[in-house]
Each structure stands twice: as structure tokens, then as C-alpha cells.
Amino acid sequence: MTNDPYVADPTRYDSMEYRRLGRSGLRLPGVSLGLWQNFGGANPLDTQREIILTAFDLGVTHIDLANNYGPPAGAAEENFGRIMAKDLAPYRDELVIASKAGYYMHPGPYGEWGSRKYLLSSLDNSLKRMGLDYVDIFYHHRPDPDTPIEESMMALDQAVRSGKAMYVGISNYSPEDTRTAATILRELGTPLLVHQFPYNMYQRSPEQGLLDVLDEFGVGSTVFSPLAQGMLTARYLDGVPEGSRATHSPFLNTKQITETYLERTRALNEIALGRGQTLAQLAVQWVLRKGRCTSAIVGASSAAQLRDTVGALSFPELTDAELAAIEPHAVEGTHWNS
Numbered sequence: 001m002t003n004d005p006y007v008a009d010p011t012r013y014d015s016m017e018y019r020r021l022g023r024s025g026l027r028l029p030g031v032s033l034g035l036w037q038n039f040g041g042a043n044p045l046d047t048q049r050e051i052i053l054t055a056f057d058l059g060v061t062h063i064d065l066a067n068n069y070g071p072p073a074g075a076a077e078e079n080f081g082r083i084m085a086k087d088l089a090p091y092r093d094e095l096v097i098a099s100k101a102g103y104y105m106h107p108g109p110y111g112e113w114g115s116r117k118y119l120l121s122s123l124d125n126s127l128k129r130m131g132l133d134y135v136d137i138f139y140h141h142r143p144d145p146d147t148p149i150e151e152s153m154m155a156l157d158q159a160v161r162s163g164k165a166m167y168v169g170i171s172n173y174s175p176e177d178t179r180t181a182a183t184i185l186r187e188l189g190t191p192l193l194v195h196q197f198p199y200n201m202y203q204r205s206p207e208q209g210l211l212d213v214l215d216e217f218g219v220g221s222t223v224f225s226p227l228a229q230g231m232l233t234a235r236y237l238d239g240v241p242e243g244s245r246a247t248h249s250p251f252l253n254t255k256q257i258t259e260t261y262l263e264r265t266r267a268l269n270e271i272a273l274g275r276g277q278t279l280a281q282l283a284v285q286w287v288l289r290k291g292r293c294t295s296a297i298v299g300a301s302s303a304a305q306l307r308d309t310v311g312a313l314s315f316p317e318l319t320d321a322e323l324a325a326i327e328p329h330a331v332e333g334t335h336w337n338s
Helices: 047-059 074-092 118-132 149-161 177-190 210-217 259-274 278-287 301-315 320-327
Strands: 018-020 025-027 031-034 062-064 096-101 136-141 165-171 190-198 220-224 295-298
Touching: 025 031, 025 074, 031 047, 031 301, 047 074, 047 259, 047 301, 062 220, 074 118, 096 118, 118 136, 118 149, 136 149, 136 190, 149 165, 149 177, 165 177, 177 190, 177 210, 190 210, 210 220, 259 320, 278 301, 278 320
Parallel strands: 031 062, 031 295, 062 096, 096 136, 136 165, 165 190, 190 220, 220 295
Antiparallel strands: 018 025
């Protein structure tokens, strides 16, 4: 990392849109920065630093991590911890830092899923990697088919009562399990703050009950993959560029660039161009439409890419006519075709 001292942009709060998270007192920026990809050990730390500091300068106060983000697992938290210590420590109270546990972290029976032992030990290790006393949000990253939801929720409750987390959330839970989790946490006295799930024009399953449960319980939402792993950008409109994510990512492959995908994505791109914006910006606005979702978590491989995506918030809200024009092309499963 460079040795230049960082001073945050004094105008960072002038234009960012902040949205209340459920019925809580916490507000998140409309666009949040996720460190799922591009922030592991294989990526230049100076580039990671530039992206993270650019985010904060733009008013992006919410940084989303998990114990297993890398590669290798834990690397994103370690790198963020270095940047936090060097640059962002004076601004800790202005940041909402989230982490999660639930996916595979280490061998043995206590290295994944949802036991109290795994969740709480994972939180301790995440705090050590990031050099923090607490996280603002701690999530159970996925439901455990073999551990009662009660045990996982009691672990989240304990995380708050111990002072190691301010709020708790869940991720990738079904509507039914979300209802159960929210009910248990309410009874424990630690309300469920937020649910994090994938949602975009090509992945619309949250509309089948999940969003209604969140509304019922006053739970906020942070959405990952709003750009469908890059499928809802102009990146693949003319095929698969050499070195692009589709050539090497475990979450995206060249078989998904079908004629159906191209037809729908080009149509959506035309709608975006008609609004004077990029397809990525349109995709973010669509996820946030009508206020049903709180914040769109985006990744970035460069500061310029992040600036473009955050720019979505500067455009007028989508009109009913524009939403109707989008609807025939925003079809569940488009990017799963093979």
C-alpha cells in the first residue's frame, strides 16, 4: 500500500441516498460495497485500498464481508483490516461493517453451518482478522439443515449481548425459515435487523413470499448480485471478452451467454440508454424500486467501475411505464440457461 495519508472527502455525505433498514434506527446507503470477490490474496492491495477509500468518499458507509471471502478464506477480512488500521480507523463510527459465518471455513465438524460453537468462534476470528472490537452486523450466512434454527438464533443473540455485534441478520433463508428466525429473535429480545439474499432482474425468487415476510416483521434487506455476476452489464452484449469473469469464475460460465440472454439483455440495455444511463445503473435502480429493498451490494474491480455503479442513485426513479417496459425482459432464470 502507498504511504500517503488518507483524508476522507468532506463532501461524502452531500449526495448519497440513505435508506432506513426495516424498522430500526440504522440507515444504509442505497449502494453498499461487497468484498466477496476482488478483495482476496490474489488481488493487489493498493487496488483494493483505492476501491474501498473511493467508496467511503462517495458516502458508501456500509462494507459487507464474510469469514470465507477470499481466496483464500479469510483474506478479504485480513486485507480490509489492514486498510481499516491504516486509513479508516479515525472514521470507525461512520462505518457499518458486516460479516457472516455459515459456509465452509476449516475442516472438522465445527468449521461450517450453524452451531453456536462455529458461529461465535467464527465471529471472534473475524474480529481478529479485521482488528475490530465489534461488527455492526453479524449474519448467519445460510440455514443449517441439521442444526435447529433456535440454536443459530441464540448464537446471534449472544453475539449482540456480548458486545461483539450491534445487530444481527440472516442470509439465504427461505420465507418460512425467515419467519421462524424472526419470531425466535423477537422473543429473545434481539430483533432480526436484515436479510441478505440474491436478487436481480434475472433472479426474482424473493418476490415469491420472502419480501412479504420481511415487510410483515419490519426487516430490512441487503441484496447481493444485483448485476447477476456481471450479466446485467454491457460486458457480454457482443460475446465473451477474453479474461472476463465468465471465462474463469465458478459463479458464471460462457454457456450462460445464450441467444435468449443476449436478446433480453440487449433490450434492457436499450431501455438504459434511453434513460441516459448504463445497464448496470438500471439494474441497481430496478432492485431498489418502490423502496422494497434497502441497499444493493455491489462488487468492483476498479474505483472507476464503482463510481459508475454508485451513479445509479443520481438518476430519477423508474416510472411505471419504464417498469412495464422492463418486465417482459426481466425473466427469472435467464442467466441460468445452458
